[in-house]
Amino acid sequence: MEITFxxxxxxxxxxxxxxxxxxxxLRSLGMKSVKCxxxxxxxxxxxxxxxxxxxxxxxxxxxxxSGKSVTTLEGLTEEAEAFIGFIADQGxxxxxFCNPGYxxxxxxxxxxxxxxxxxxxxxxxxxxxCRCSGYEGQLRGIRAFLDAxxxxxx
Amino acid sequence: xxxxxxxxxETVSEALSLAKQSGTVILGGMMWLNLQKxxxxxxxxxxxxxxxxxxxxxxxxxxGAYVTLRQAETDPTLVDYTRGAVGKALAPIVGVQFRNTAxxxxxxxxxxxxxxxxxxxxxxxxxVVLAERGVIPMxxxxxxxxxxxxxxxxLLPKEKPDAVSVFAQRNSATDFPALTxxxxxxxxxxxxxxxxxxxxxxxxxxxxxDAEKIPxxxxxxxxxxxxxxxxxxxxxxxxxxxASRALEEMKKGV
Ligand SMILES: Cc1cc2nc3c(=O)[nH]c(=O)nc-3n(C[C@H](O)[C@H](O)[C@H](O)COP(=O)(O)OP(=O)(O)OC[C@H]3O[C@@H](n4cnc5c(N)ncnc54)[C@H](O)[C@@H]3O)c2cc1C
Ligand code: FES
Ligand code: FES
Numbered sequence: 001m002e003i004t005f006x007x008x009x010x011x012x013x014x015x016x017x018x019x020x021x022x023x024x025x026l027r028s029l030g031m032k033s034v035k036c037x038x039x040x041x042x043x044x045x046x047x048x049x050x051x052x053x054x055x056x057x058x059x060x061x062x063x064x065x066s067g068k069s070v071t072t073l074e075g076l077t078e079e080a081e082a083f084i085g086f087i088a089d090q091g092x093x094x095x096x097f098c099n100p101g102y103x104x105x106x107x108x109x110x111x112x113x114x115x116x117x118x119x120x121x122x123x124x125x126x127x128x129x130c131r132c133s134g135y136e137g138q139l140r141g142i143r144a145f146l147d148a149x150x151x152x153x154x
Numbered sequence: 155x156x157x158x159x160x161x162x163x164e165t166v167s168e169a170l171s172l173a174k175q176s177g178t179v180i181l182g183g184m185m186w187l188n189l190q191k192x193x194x195x196x197x198x199x200x201x202x203x204x205x206x207x208x209x210x211x212x213x214x215x216x217x218g219a220y221v222t223l224r225q226a227e228t229d230p231t232l233v234d235y236t237r238g239a240v241g242k243a244l245a246p247i248v249g250v251q252f253r254n255t256a257x258x259x260x261x262x263x264x265x266x267x268x269x270x271x272x273x274x275x276x277x278x279x280x281x282v283v284l285a286e287r288g289v290i291p292m293x294x295x296x297x298x299x300x301x302x303x304x305x306x307x308x309l310l311p312k313e314k315p316d317a318v319s320v321f322a323q324r325n326s327a328t329d330f331p332a333l334t335x336x337x338x339x340x341x342x343x344x345x346x347x348x349x350x351x352x353x354x355x356x357x358x359x360x361x362x363x364d365a366e367k368i369p370x371x372x373x374x375x376x377x378x379x380x381x382x383x384x385x386x387x388x389x390x391x392x393x394x395x396x397a398s399r400a401l402e403e404m405k406k407g408v
Contacts, residue, residue: 001160018160018197041185042328047251053224054251059188061181063160064199105251126328127249 003066007031008075016062022048023057026072033073033100037129044128047101048072054108073100079107083145090144092137102128106142118143155179155187157197164202170285170304172198180304182260183222185252205259205306208232215310219259223247223271226258235310236278239318243274243336248328259305265296268330268351272296274320275308276357277336277347283307293347293357315340317407319400323392325383332384333392337400344404346397348372350389353379365405369397 004013007029016025023046026034037045039058046057049071073080080103093099102125109116109124116124121142122135130138157179163169172178177195181187205218208229215235217226226232227244247253247270261271262282272292280292285304292308315338322334333350344362349355356376360368373394378386 018158019156040189041248041252041255044249044251050254053254055255056251059184059255061160061184061197061199064201105249108250123245124250126246127252 001063003063005065005067006069008071018061018063020062021058022050022060022062022065022070025062026057026070031072031074035097035100037097037101042127042129043098043101044105045098045101047104047128049104049108054105073104076104076107083110083142086145086148087138087141090137090141092133092141094132098128098130098132102130102138115146155184155190155197156193157195158193159196160199161196162199162202166203166285166304166306169198169200169203172196173285173304174302180263182220182257182263183255184260185256186260186264186266200259203306212312213309214312217258217308217310219257219263219305219307221258222254223256223258223261224250224253226271227253235314236274236318237315239274239320239336243270243320243322243334246270246322246324246327246331258308262292262295262308263305265299265354266351267349267354268332268334269349269355270320270322270331270334273334273347273349273355274318274336275310276355277338277345278315278318279311279338279340279345281309283309296354313340317404319403321396321399323384323396330383333389333396335393335396335400337397337404339404344368346372346400348376348393348396350376350378350393351383352381353377362404365401368401369394372397 002015023034023036034057035045037043041056041059047054048057051068105128121139173180178198179194180198200220205220207218208221209216210231223244227241232240258271261269276292281289282292282295283289283306284300285306287300287303317339319337322331324331335348338345342362344360347355347357373390378389380386
């Protein structure tokens, strides 16, 4: 079937099988930031925005995005650059495989709630699993970014 | 799950006639369906039926089956009606991205014995609206199911509860609950739903004046079973503890 949607602000028309997951379609279109960890809605690695809301692209049929807008990390590099250095400073990305999904979800959180508490950050990132870092570094990185923003350093 | 055709009906009656055909599957958020390794002929997407709204009506609150868990959790009308319990019940389910896609309809229609939303809605006195069978109490639906029907809405009664408490036990954050429970007080009537997976949820009503007896009545009177998450005995114990905590909260608040 033919679908047309907006990918990172640009219109795209492609032919997909009725059951192609959005994750597979996006990777075939070169969006390699979108990773496959579990295929089962558990790990958060495949997070993208669908009409500005974070969703798990492994569980969304590509057919469902027809007429909608999809954003991947490739479309949000400027917004991500504002804080990923703070996360790197904490040594919180090790193998880095979880990073794009977790950065996407952090962007979604900060758009909705620019000044979250630590508990709000934990709750929002609960669905982003990381096998290396133990999560505390990620939390410290986001906190450091928010503190720097408040002090006018960002 | 694999499928050969993907259809997006424009009306409920069209969707119902598809639901009745063998070889079709109704899609909610697909989070559960995705775990199944099978191929079906046709997948039916409900996104064009206008079932993605939460509305106040003269009879109460009407929740569309295609409303996502995240929408329900953050909806001001539902948050107010449940006195904040909807957020407490739904926010621990996996992660925000998951709840942006999983639907209320898929959660209820699945009749899962671990379902936090179903447990809360049942305790609140909800009914389900089925395209073929009509309006039936959620407890009846949970017991009997409605094969090849289409769930369109969930109705919550007009009278706002005086107090609502929810408690669930997860062995680790984002895991399935070993047991989930909801307690809803209206006047003197306390309505309790306990869902002790793997057994489906059960509902009991008590006069609030019998508060002292309720924890034991629930722990001894409901059916519990064991699985990898918890033993039957632990679930019975949890039920008593959660009932005591809920009553404590309600006594403080009422
Ligand atoms: C990893 C994981 C963890 C989970 N953790 C929890 C948890 O902690 N607590 C909790 O409460 N739940 C949990 N769930 C369940 C989850 O929240 C959803 O309830 C579940 O995924 C079903 O919702 P869905 O919209 O994805 O439905 P789907 O998977 O799309 O559908 C589920 C079933 O309902 C049918 N269906 C869907 N909509 C309709 C309709 N309108 N009419 C008729 N039939 C319909 C489908 O055909 C299917 O049989 C978990 C699920 C997964 C996969
Ligand atoms: S690959 Fe989608 S949640 Fe893990
Ligand atoms: S840094 Fe390796 S999975 Fe997160």
